């Protein structure tokens with residue numbers, strides 16, 4: 001085999017491997033995008049619409065609304081069994097399902113709390129504040145539960161930034177402060 005042929009073959013192999021690597025890279029990017037954005041959502045002019053139809057139970061979904069992180073957590077039956085009359089008011093009901101939806105900024109000094117699905121609770125690492133799965137405060141220093149953003153229910157979708165009757169009720173009974 002001549003040197004020229006061997007080199008030609010090597011070039012071809014190199015190109016083929018390069019192609020596989022590029023495809024692998026695209027696959028990895030796609031997988032990451034799926035992890036970051038697991039639910040279909042649309043953002044437009046101060047509104048974020050999230051379709052909760054396929055939301056999994058006890059998996060924290062993080063969205064963005066007006067530059068703020070938004071937490072969405074579908075409650076399981078076991079989690080619902082632990083709610084009280086007060087904490088249940090914090091949840092948004094769509095069909096038979098209940099969701100915690102809140103601004104993901106600690107009400108103490110604004111750090112982003114982390115969620116532990118085994119403990120079904122949030123811990124704010126800044127000063128040790130904790131919240132339960134409804135985002136109600138369970139340990140100071142946070143003065144209150146995570147704030148709930150204005151929302152409207154539209155079928156299986158949640159429109160953040162619009163004020164529906166369910167949100168107005170939460171404001172009126174003091175379940176959340178206005179954001």
Ligand code: FES
Pocket residue numbers: 106107108109110111124125126127128129140141142
């Ligand atoms: S900012 Fe969260 S406990 Fe202080």
